[in-house]
Amino acid sequence: MMKKNTCLFFSTIYFFLFALIPFTDAQDTIYLKNPSLEDVPRQGDIELPSIKGWRDCGLEKFPYESPPDIHPLKYKAFGVSMRPQDGETYLGMVVRYNETFESLSQKLMSPLKKDKCYFFSTYLARSDIYNSPTARSPKAIESFDKPVAFLVWGGNEFCEHMELLGISDRVENIQWQLYEFTFVPSEEYNSITIEAYYSKSVLGAYNGNIMVDNLSPIIEVSCK
Numbered sequence: 001m002m003k004k005n006t007c008l009f010f011s012t013i014y015f016f017l018f019a020l021i022p023f024t025d026a027q028d029t030i031y032l033k034n035p036s037l038e039d040v041p042r043q044g045d046i047e048l049p050s051i052k053g054w055r056d057c058g059l060e061k062f063p064y065e066s067p068p069d070i071h072p073l074k075y076k077a078f079g080v081s082m083r084p085q086d087g088e089t090y091l092g093m094v095v096r097y098n099e100t101f102e103s104l105s106q107k108l109m110s111p112l113k114k115d116k117c118y119f120f121s122t123y124l125a126r127s128d129i130y131n132s133p134t135a136r137s138p139k140a141i142e143s144f145d146k147p148v149a150f151l152v153w154g155g156n157e158f159c160e161h162m163e164l165l166g167i168s169d170r171v172e173n174i175q176w177q178l179y180e181f182t183f184v185p186s187e188e189y190n191s192i193t194i195e196a197y198y199s200k201s202v203l204g205a206y207n208g209n210i211m212v213d214n215l216s217p218i219i220e221v222s223c224k
Contacts, residue, residue: 028220030108032192035215036087041073044102051091054104057159057193062100064135068093071211078144079129082211085176090213092127093196095148096134099205103151103195105159108218112154112165112189117223120166121180121216122194124150128174130209146208147172148196152181154189162189170199171210184223192218 033053042048044067050056056067069092071080084090093102112118130144152166166181196210 030110030112030218032215032217033106033109035217036084036089037070037091037213037215038087038089039070041070041089043073043077044069051104054106055158057103057105057195058100060159065096065100065102068102068104078127079131080127080211081129082125082127082176084213085123085125086214090211092130092209092211094130094132094144094210095196095198095206095208096144097142097205097207098135101196101198103159103193105155105191105193107158107191108189112185112192112218113220114185114188117182117184117221118165119180119182119216119219119221120152121178122150122212123176123214124168124171124173124179125176125211126171126174127209127211134207142207144207144209146202146206147199148208148210149199150179150210150212151193151195151197152183153193153195154185154187155191155193156189158191159193160191161193163187165192167197170201176211176213182221 039051051070058065058067070089071092095101126147128145131141132144134142147170149170150168153161154165155162165183168179
């Protein structure tokens with residue numbers, strides 16, 4: 001009889017603990033829409049919709065340039081042959097010689113809070129082959145194989161650059177590698193933007209690429 005009561009006691013405790021987990025998780029964790037960047041594989045085209053859950057920032061900034069690509073394609077578009085790190089597809093973004101670059105944005109389900117500490121990670125890589133025509137040489141092929149940096153911006157509207165929350169070193173690895181970021185917003189923000197941008201170690205604009213997959217939730221952590 002004592003054993004039954006003991007089991008009932010611990011079962012009741014576990015029930016309440018597990019009931020509290022979703023509430024705590026929802027408070028402290030911001031889940032992104034389509035974090036694994038899953039969609040129909042395709043080359044970026046201004047006539048096609050943006051990747052699910054994200055808005056293409058180039059439509060307003062650089063309306064004559066193509067949006068990011070969704071890999072892998074069966075015919076290995078641009079010579080890119082990497083497999084996804086997670087799921088079925090991943091994102092490919094480029095920077096260009098003419099000071100244009102690719103980025104995506106989404107509104108957050110709950111805001112980043114001022115002066116709170118957050119953790120965020122993603123898998124990044126560089127394709128060692130990335131060949132494409134450009135506006136200056138539409139009938140020729142240029143290489144986009146140079147490494148670039150990955151940036152995370154906070155804002156309140158789509159694609160808004162109010163505060164740089166995270167920046168990687170230039171991504172040279174050609175295999176998937178986990179990159180981690182911690183940041184403390186100086187204001188409250190309702191959107192984030194992920195962006196390919198030129199490495200500070202290289203002077204001037206150039207052609208380069210970055211592959212992105214498996215974005216983590218944004219997790220509030222203890223400030224040390």
